[in-house]
Every structure is written in C-alpha cells, then in structure tokens.
Amino acid sequence: MRRKRFLVAVANHSFLIAAAIAFLAPFLFIMLTSLMTNEQALSSRFWPHPFAWHNFVDVFHEAPLGRWTFNTLEYSVLGTLGLLLSSVPVAYALARLRFRGRNLMFMIVLVALMLPPQVSVVPLYVMWAKLHLVGTLWPVILPNWFGDAFSIFLLRQFFLTIPEEYLDAARVDGLGELRVLSTVVVRLAKPAIAAVALFSFLYTFNDFFLPLLYTGENPHNWPLQIGLSQFRSLHQVQWNLTMAATLLVMAPVIVIFFLAQKAFVEGVTLTGVKG
Amino acid sequence: MLLLLAPWLVGFSVFFGYPIVMAVYLSLNHYDLLSPPRWVGLANYRYLFTIDPQVGTAVKNTLWLVAILVPAQVLFALGIALMLARARRGVGIFRTIFYLPALAPPVAATLGFVYILNPATGPVNALLGHLGISGPLWFQDPAWAKPSLVVLGLWGVGNTMVIFLAAVLDVPRHLYESAEIDGAGPWQRLRWVTLPSISPVILFAVVLGVIQALQYFTQAYVAANIASGQASQAADVTAASLGYPQDSTLFYPVLLYQHGFSDYQMGYASALSVVLLIVSFAVTLVIVVNSRRWVHHAGAIR
Numbered sequence: 001m002r003r004k005r006f007l008v009a010v011a012n013h014s015f016l017i018a019a020a021i022a023f024l025a026p027f028l029f030i031m032l033t034s035l036m037t038n039e040q041a042l043s044s045r046f047w048p049h050p051f052a053w054h055n056f057v058d059v060f061h062e063a064p065l066g067r068w069t070f071n072t073l074e075y076s077v078l079g080t081l082g083l084l085l086s087s088v089p090v091a092y093a094l095a096r097l098r099f100r101g102r103n104l105m106f107m108i109v110l111v112a113l114m115l116p117p118q119v120s121v122v123p124l125y126v127m128w129a130k131l132h133l134v135g136t137l138w139p140v141i142l143p144n145w146f147g148d149a150f151s152i153f154l155l156r157q158f159f160l161t162i163p164e165e166y167l168d169a170a171r172v173d174g175l176g177e178l179r180v181l182s183t184v185v186v187r188l189a190k191p192a193i194a195a196v197a198l199f200s201f202l203y204t205f206n207d208f209f210l211p212l213l214y215t216g217e218n219p220h221n222w223p224l225q226i227g228l229s230q231f232r233s234l235h236q237v238q239w240n241l242t243m244a245a246t247l248l249v250m251a252p253v254i255v256i257f258f259l260a261q262k263a264f265v266e267g268v269t270l271t272g273v274k275g
Numbered sequence: 276m277l278l279l280l281a282p283w284l285v286g287f288s289v290f291f292g293y294p295i296v297m298a299v300y301l302s303l304n305h306y307d308l309l310s311p312p313r314w315v316g317l318a319n320y321r322y323l324f325t326i327d328p329q330v331g332t333a334v335k336n337t338l339w340l341v342a343i344l345v346p347a348q349v350l351f352a353l354g355i356a357l358m359l360a361r362a363r364r365g366v367g368i369f370r371t372i373f374y375l376p377a378l379a380p381p382v383a384a385t386l387g388f389v390y391i392l393n394p395a396t397g398p399v400n401a402l403l404g405h406l407g408i409s410g411p412l413w414f415q416d417p418a419w420a421k422p423s424l425v426v427l428g429l430w431g432v433g434n435t436m437v438i439f440l441a442a443v444l445d446v447p448r449h450l451y452e453s454a455e456i457d458g459a460g461p462w463q464r465l466r467w468v469t470l471p472s473i474s475p476v477i478l479f480a481v482v483l484g485v486i487q488a489l490q491y492f493t494q495a496y497v498a499a500n501i502a503s504g505q506a507s508q509a510a511d512v513t514a515a516s517l518g519y520p521q522d523s524t525l526f527y528p529v530l531l532y533q534h535g536f537s538d539y540q541m542g543y544a545s546a547l548s549v550v551l552l553i554v555s556f557a558v559t560l561v562i563v564v565n566s567r568r569w570v571h572h573a574g575a576i577r
Contacts, residue, residue, distance in 0.1 A: 009361075009363065012358055012361050012362060013362060013364075013365075015358060016358055016359065016362060016365075016369055019355060019358075019373070020369055020372045020373070023372050023373055023375070023376055023430065024372060026376070026384075026387055026388065026391055026430060027375075027376075029387070029390075029391050029398045030387045030390070030391075033390065041396075042396055043396060044395075044396045044397075044398075044400075044401035044404070046398060046401070085282075086282040086283065086286070087283075089278075089279035089280070089282070090279065090280055090282070090283040092279065093279040093280050097279075105280075108287065110559075111556070111559055112287070112291055114486050114555065114558070114559040115552065115555050115556070115559065116486075116489050116490035116528065116551060116555055117490065118490060118492075118528045118531050118532075118548055118551055119294075119295065119298070119548050119551055119552040119555065120290065120291065120294035120295060120298065120548075121294075121531075121535070121548065122294075122298055122301060122535050122541055122544050122545045122548055123293065123294035123295075123297035123298050123301060123545070124290065124294050125535070125536070125541075126297075126301070126306075126308065126541060127293075127294075129308060143286065143290045145282065145286075146282050146283060146285055146286020146287075146289070146290065147282055147283035147286045147287070152283070177279070178278065178279070181279070202378070205380065206380040206381060206382075208381060208382055208492075208493040208496075208497075209492050209493060209528075209532075212496075213532075213536055216536075224380075225380055225381075225382040225383075228380075228382050228383060228386065229382045229386075229496075229497050229500065229501075231386075232501060232504055232505075239390055239393075242386060242390070243386075243387070243390060246383045246386045246387055249380055249382070249383045250378075250379050250380060250383045250384075253378045253379070253380060254375065254378060254379075257375070257378050261371070
C-alpha cells in the first residue's frame, strides 16, 4: 500500500515536471532565437552560435519601440486612472446603497460584461470617425472614464464583504455617502482596488482589437501590440529580431507579475470563486 | 446618489445603449462612411443568411472553437489542477510556471508560436524530425491551423488552472475521509467528491470559455497575418491574409472585421453584429438566469 502510494506520487511528480518543461519551452525557444544571427534563426539549430547580443540593440533601430511604448503607457495610465475614478463609485452604489432599479442596473452590468465588443463596434467607429478621433487612442481611452463593467462587478463583490457597522459608524459621525466612500470604503478596499488597477493595466497593455481598429492606419499612434503584430511585414525583418521584440513586449508583464504575485493570484481566484 | 452613478449612466447610454440601437438602424442601410446611409430594408440580412458563402465558414469555424477549444482548455486546466493538488512539494513553483504563459500578451504569444511551429525550421518540427516523424505544416495547413491555435490556447490556460486549483484545495477534507472509510478508490473520490464540489467553478470556466470563443480575434488575426507573410514573402499582406490559410481561421469576428474595417461596408457589418448580439445575448441570458443557482452552490461549499 505504502509502496503503491509512493509510486503514484513519483508518477504524479514526473508528469508535473514534464508538463512544466513543456510550458517553459516556448519561452526558452523565443529567448534562444532572439540571440541567434539571422542565418541561424532560419536553420534548424537550437543553440545560438555565436550569441548575437546586438540583436537587442538592432531591434530598436528596426522599429520605433520607444514610440510604441509611450503610446501603450498613454493608453494604460489614462485608461486605468479613469476606470478607477468612475467604477469605484458605481460599484459602491450597487453594493451598499438601496434604490429602485438597483438589481436591474446590476443585471445590465452583467450583460455588458458578457457581450463581445464586436457588437457595438460599428456604430462607435462611425461616431469616433465623425468626431475626427479615428487614428488616435482616445476612442479606447475615453470609454474607461465612464465605468467598466468588469471592474464594477469585481469591486461590487468586494464591497459586499465590508461589514455594515464600519459604514454606519462613519454615517453616525455625520459623513455623507461620498465621504464614507472616499475615506472608509476606499481604505478598506485597497487590495481589491489594487487588483482592479492591475487587471486594467494588463488589459490595456495587451489590448489588440480596438486599438487595431482605431490606430491601424496611423503608425504614429500604434501601441506596442499593434506595432509588434506588424513588425515582420513592416521591414521584412528577420525572425531573430522579431523574437527579440516579442521577448521585450512579454518582459514588462512578467516582471510586474513577480513583483505583485500575491495580489495576482488572489485577484484571479476572486474572479473565479465569487463568479 | 445620482452623482455616484452619473458617469456610468452616461457611459452606458453612449457606449452601450446608443451603439446597439444604431447598429440595428445601420444594418437596414447601405453605408460606406463616405456617402450618407441609404435604406435597403432587409437586404443585408438576406445576403447574410442566404448568399454570403463566408458566413457559413465563419460560423462553422467559431462553433469548432466552442466544441473543441473550450472543452480542451477546461479539461487540460482541470487535469493540471488535480495533479498540482496532489503534489506534496513544489506546488508554488509549479503553479507559477503553469500560470506564467497566461500573462504573455496574446500578440507576442501568437508570434512566438508561429515561429516555434514554423514547418521548415521551427524547433518543434526539428525535434519531431530527430524522432523520425515529419511534422505537420501547422499554421500553413488549413487542416492544422485551428489545432495549432488550440496548442497556443492550451499554453495560456493558467488563469483557469489557478481558479480550479483554489477550488480543489477548498474541498473539505472530511468529505474525502468519509468517502475513504466507505471504501471509495481514487477515481471514485474524484467522481463523487471532487467533481461535484467544484462543478460551479467548472461551469463558470465553460461559460467564460464560450463567451471568449464568440469574440476570438487577436490570435487568429496575428497568426494568419504572420503565417501568410511567411509563405508569400511579400511586404504588404495584411488585407489578403484574413482567415489564412484558405479561410480556415476565418472566425465570425474576423469576418465582421473584414467587412466593416477592411471593406468599410458598415451596413453589412452592422447586420453581422446584430446577429452576433442576438446569439451572445441568448447565451448570456441562459447564464444570468442560471447564475443564481450556481452562485448559491459556491456559497454552500465554503
């Protein structure tokens, strides 16, 4: 019996190790290719020989990575700020205030959460075109300033867990709802707000469909993801430089993950279990 | 009160209510953005349902994602979560390794996989070659393009896996102990204790997967674009590449993109989006109506 258990545990671990290697292999291949010379990247050799470290310098000459990074940061920072400022109050109202139509509003948030962006995209494109904003990032930044369904949903779930006594104590002290929110609730909900900000940053950093639609024709305003997707067709660039750029675009997300790993996993778990 | 809700009420009207009403109106018109909309009645819908040969292809490809990609991702994530839950040592590091690819930006991940699965010189086919197997053409072959996207999808399954792992670890120990006393083997414990306990989370993952399948775009667009560029070696291939190879990656959102934003047929694209709206709304309604039930289940576990 004990022997059998031991064998099962060994098999289990062997399988996990094999799977882990398979999960890490793509990163390794991308990394190795990014360090190869162009001729070598087109051969079927695995190991760079010699190591072409200058690829990571060349890639900045081949593509305006700095410009693209600036555009991405503009979208991420302005989008995330607006999203927090507009979504926190709505989530609070939906979680803690009683008013007619509250449940209906929450239903609408849930529906908005699940509808594909493609459903509303044509009329919105026409609208932004009439406002002469197609070609800029404003069509993807501005909607964040008016509440985001996913963030409202997540924050509401968290606000529901705040004990009513805390809020009542503040109300007895004579604070209005706006002050209760900006002092007590925001302080208590810091982890949830941090998670929402993190998710928003990741979403905007990775976003592709809408930025492609609105900035596709204007390379000056391309964020990183659009630039990366056009990288090869832009200059007929080599695979080694393409993989170097790919690695550079992956790196910030992975660095942020290791800095905020706990918040990450907790946030992901929150979305699932409370769903 | 109203002050708290004001931004969202404006946002909801402008970015949600208005476009949906407007999409229905535009779908009854011919509109190319340059000249004013011209009323054509149901002509767009007639073309969509009876004439356009690509709609059938796009719907079939999207259903393929729902039928193959979604179950594959859920089962794979569940398998890994179950093995991780049994592991005695190294759970943290394994969890990190399995989660990491989910973070990779979809564009970057897709680019990486098009290179890795590159038929002639990519490392996967090179490895298969060493084993004496001649690998498939992956993103270059209409029969293999969607399976290649599944491989990419399985690599990025970390989110679901983390959620499953948390749910599995949340199953109360005493349930297993009493099952064991009743003589239940490992498979029976899995079938009668673990799976029922985490079923709400599995349902949640399936639902999320279906919703994502309905809007699957980025990976298909990038893979088709890069793979077709690789094949033709031409500089500007973006316009011709959608759905490459041979419409095998032409999913419904890709078709909508092609009509709306490559050909600027805003009226017809609106008709496509109204149909998508109705389908997604039906799916969503089923979910919201049933959600009470499984949220309650989730409460009961804890």
